[in-house]
Amino acid sequence: MFLKKKAIAIAVLSIVVAGGVQAQTKANELSVEKIMRDPKWIGTSPSNVFWSEDSRNIYFSWNPDGNRKDSLYVVGTDGKTIKKVTAATRRSLPSQFGAYNKSKSRKVFEKNGDIYLLDIKSGKTTRVTNTVERESNPGFTFDEQEITFIRDNNLYAWTIANGQLAQLTDFRRGRKPADGEEKDPQRVWLRKQQLELLQIVREREADKAAAKKQQLADAPSRPLEIYLDEKQVSSIVLSPDERFITYSLISRPRNAKITIVPDFVTSSGYTEDINTRTKVGDAQSTYEFFVYDTHKDTTFAVTLKDVEGIYDVPVYQLEQNKKASIAKDVADAKSKRAEMRASTIYGPYWSENGKHAIVVARAADNKDRWILALDPATGALDLLDRQHDDAWINGPGISYGAGDIGWMPDNESVWFHSEESGYSHLYAVNVRTGQKKALTSGKFEVSDVQLSKDKKHFYFTANKIHPGERHFYKMPVNGGEMVQLTTQPGAYEVQLSPDEKMLAYRYSYSNKPWELYLMENKKGAKPRQVTSSLTDEFKAYNWRDPEVISFKAEDGVDVYARLYQPENKKEKGPAVIFVHGAGYLQNAHKWWSSYFREYMFHNFLVDQGYTVLDIDYRGSAGYGRDVRTGIYQFMGGKDLSDHVDGAKLLVEKYNVDPKKIGIYGGSYGGFITLMAMFTEPDVFAAGAALRSVTDWAHYNHGYTSNILNTPQTDSLAYAKSSPIYYAEGLKGALLICHGMVDTNVHFQDVVRLTQRLIELGKDNWELAVYPIEDHGFTEPASWTDEYKRIYKLFEENLKDK
Known part of the structure; x- marks a missing residue:
């Protein structure tokens, strides 16, 4: 009887154990329904990582509790104690974006449409503007005595010492009013008759002229009125000597047709139309680049008319001509067009000593990218580098706009990306001599470039080891050994601390989602994992x-x-x-x-x-x-x-x-x-x-x-x-x-x-x-x-x- 009970007990135990194994196996099985749930079932990786200005804390978005939305968290450089940031603290934090003075002791930034000035050492923040209008694009003037920003498409300067505000541009919507000089013969005759016959008309016209003259005498520094017609102004930049203001005008096409996407499931119960975009080949916006000379109170356009390649006909069109049985000599003769190719000028980008300016230009067909030295007094352009591709220009650090570009510590050379070698690499070109040098080379790509604080090194990401790995490197500013700072296979998204002593980075591997790590900024340093985001269900x-x-x-x-x-x-x-x-x-x-x-x-x-x-x-x-x-x-x-x-x-x-x-x-x-x-x-x-x-x-x-x-x-x-x-x-x-x-x-x-x-x-x-x-x-x-x-x-x- 005892043996029988024991046998039954063992059998029951076996069923329980087997059932447990079966249940565990079933729990680990995948299904479409399981995979495609709200991704929170996986766990929420940290994102939007940034440092405090004093390099003591790292902030990041995270959601370890599976809430509806991510929250802001903070951790110290020891990586041990993670805290959720309160709403009040979050609102008081300076924006992670902004502009620094040369010594990086001050930072100016926009937050909620207003401008703020931060003293980094003391942590004191001064509110520069408090308006219902939005102010944006803040920066320091060259002498660091003023803060510039954009309000209602105009450039303003705020004096730090006394809070005085000055408007530096006067861009106005619409057409310029008539200057009073009548051209119509009949109206000219009537005006002349009135002035000859009536004393009161002569006196009032004289009063108007005197008032206008007095107004100009009382406000001699008033900026030039620049009327935009139907164009839009953008990219307003003040030169270091505060003499020149450069800007771009954008002309939107009147005849472009926008595609409508109907939205059927709406709260109103009615089908609602969504305006989306044009289709390829439709009319596109055009761009013009201008210089406003405040000393001469004049403005003029900068043109690419003398730049190499601006009149070139794309190769594919030349080949089409040849296929159409046009003689080769005729096709060659038509390799140039009568009008310039549509293009856009980006910048200018001024050297830190304020002596040199460069711009980047791109053809609208995206087959050419030019880096040019700009003389703002004359609008003259000097070609430093032309990147041409019969297909199209792109690649890491090049992209579709100006691309990544900056000044070297000598204030005479600029660094930039080019695919000249077949891979996107770092180059430098001297604006005086035009001498160009490749700083990196090889069958790999370089991206996310930044200069060190002392301007002695570059930091960047590259896939040098394997096309499927992205590591963080440090390299002397004039080229040389690329020191690999990260080691594990995978990818790294690195944020260098302001004092450059630490690296905060997101790291992931093929089967391991992104987590936050901290590491000293030196080769061979041991990383510390800060977050553990994955759920038990995912890890099972x-x-x-x-x-x-x-x-x-x-x-x-x-x-x-x-x-x-x-x-x-x-x-x-x-x-x-x-x-x-x-x-x-x-x-x-x-x-x-x-x-x-x-x-x-x-x-x-x-x-x-x-x-x-x-x-x-x-x-x-x-x-x-x-x-x-x-x-x-x-x-x-x-x-x-x-x-x-x-x-x-x-x-x-x-x-x-x-x-x-x-x-x-x-x-x-x-x-x-x-x-x-x-x-x-x-x-x-x-x-x-x-x-x-x-x-x-x-x-x-x-x-x-x-x-x-x-x-x-x-x-x-x-x-x-x-x-x-x-x-x-x-x-x-x-x-x-x-x-x-x-x-x-x-x-x-x-x-x-x-x-x-x-x-x-x-x-x-x-x-x-x-x-x-x-x-x-x-x-x-x-x-x-x-x-x-x-x-x-x-x-x-x-x-x-």
């Missing part, structure tokens, strides 16, 4: 560390990718290729991806037996100029063939069934998915195109015109690159998902493609719409519905029936 699953691999594309270029493989892979199993969005973005790296939901979904797919490949295709960031511009004039060309080559790799090396490969992605990834399903139907059995561009002629100007030029000047590039032209090629199963209030890639894109598929008689596709979602989904229910559909698509088309 063994998140995969995807292998970062590379393979040769059909043209011999190295293509990098993330590879996820099942532990017990079946013979000839299914695979999914993910296509990241944005085009110019990197995802085959060793840090926590901004596509974290997709990362989790890939773990889920691997659990279900799929192999997953995530490719940094041609056009992606992190790999230099040739990869960046590899899609010029043909999106859906090399970027798509890289995915076809990836599919081939899966079959030949990773034992994937060639008939069981799916593809999916959002935005640019959705576009590639459509191109894959339409033009490579024998490679991809199923595809999910999310918020996808279907016709590039309907996308925005700033992004698209760089890559494909404009529809009216390069129609072939648009026809080659737009999926809507290839829809007849669809064979496999296609899922299309799109938000109806997408203000980036408009819902109209998929509506037009839908009509095209209907007219072609295609029946192997479906469209899922999301009535309240913009380009980036926000609601967990939408994410869940979308990815359940994606998973169903793959299960039904890539798995054995």
Whole structure:
């Protein structure tokens, strides 16, 4: 009897233990519903990290309690005691943005539309303005006796010693009133008659003239009235000697047509229209750059008319001329145009000693970027560096505007980024001699550059070790050894303390979300982890560390990718290729991806037996100029063939069934998915195109015109690159998902493609719409519905029936 009871007890215990193991295993399992919940289930990483001005505290946004919104937290340099900042303390903190005096003992900043002056040593803050109007762009004058700022599009100066306020510009909206000098013959005759006949008219006209003369004598320093007509003024800059004020005028196009996006689910119950943007090739704003000489009380435009390349015709247009059977000598003769290319001038940027000024100019077609020395007295420009690309100018530190640029400690040279070597690197050029020097070099990219406080070193981020790692470096200001300060593989977002003794940084790895760390600013220093943000539920699953691999594309270029493989892979199993969005973005790296939901979904797919490949295709960031511009004039060309080559790799090396490969992605990834399903139907059995561009002629100007030029000047590039032209090629199963209030890639894109598929008689596709979602989904229910559909698509088309 005892043995029987013991046996029963052991059996019951076994059931309990087995049930516990089963329950734990089930708790660790992934599902679409679990992954796509509010991201707070993962834990909220710290963000928006900044230092106090005295280098004693680090502030950051965080949400360890899973509240509706993040709160501001603070921790000392020991990294031990984290405290939530009270609302009163938060409101009293100076803005993390602003301008410093030369010694960095004072800081001026804007907060809630008013200007404040901070004495850093004492911590005392002085309120400079207290108005209902917004003041912005504060700075110190060269002698540091005044603070300048912008109010109602005019420049003001506030004297620190006595609080006296002076208006330095007088920009006025509208047209300049008539100066009183009548030109019409009939009116001139009547005026002359009145003056000749009537004494009182002569006296009153004389009184007006005397009053105006007296007014000018009483206020001799009144700024020149500058009328803007219908233009907008921006970028108002005072020269160090306070003689010159430079500014830009923006002319908005009158005939540009704005696309309307209807919003159907509103609180009013009515459909409401959202004004969004123009389409590529529509009329664009134009820019002019002026100098106001306060000594001469005159203003004049600065022109690029004598700058090298300003009249050049883009290469693609010359090639079109040749293809049109124009003789070579004629085509060459037309390599220059009669009018200047539209362009924008940024700056000026003055040297710290106030003796030199430089500006950056960019052509509107973005094929040229010039760095020029400016003589403000004459408007003369001296070319220091011309960056030209037959495709388009971009890259880390270059971007779309002025780019990152600054003065070297000698006050005669400026540092800047250039892709001259094929990768974005640091250069310096002397404004007197024009001598240029490369400060960094190699097959890697440099970004986030800053000068040290003593101006003896540069600090920057670079992917020197591996394209998928971003480390923090210190280097002598004139070039030399790059000292790597961070060590663990992954990525670092570093904030250097004001005294430059400490580094506060966010760090992440492929399967570890961002956390905050502190470290002394020296090589070999041991970092201290400050935050621990992940929930127990998230940590319960063994998140995969995807292998970062590379393979040769059909043209011999190295293509990098993330590879996820099942532990017990079946013979000839299914695979999914993910296509990241944005085009110019990197995802085959060793840090926590901004596509974290997709990362989790890939773990889920691997659990279900799929192999997953995530490719940094041609056009992606992190790999230099040739990869960046590899899609010029043909999106859906090399970027798509890289995915076809990836599919081939899966079959030949990773034992994937060639008939069981799916593809999916959002935005640019959705576009590639459509191109894959339409033009490579024998490679991809199923595809999910999310918020996808279907016709590039309907996308925005700033992004698209760089890559494909404009529809009216390069129609072939648009026809080659737009999926809507290839829809007849669809064979496999296609899922299309799109938000109806997408203000980036408009819902109209998929509506037009839908009509095209209907007219072609295609029946192997479906469209899922999301009535309240913009380009980036926000609601967990939408994410869940979308990815359940994606998973169903793959299960039904890539798995054995």
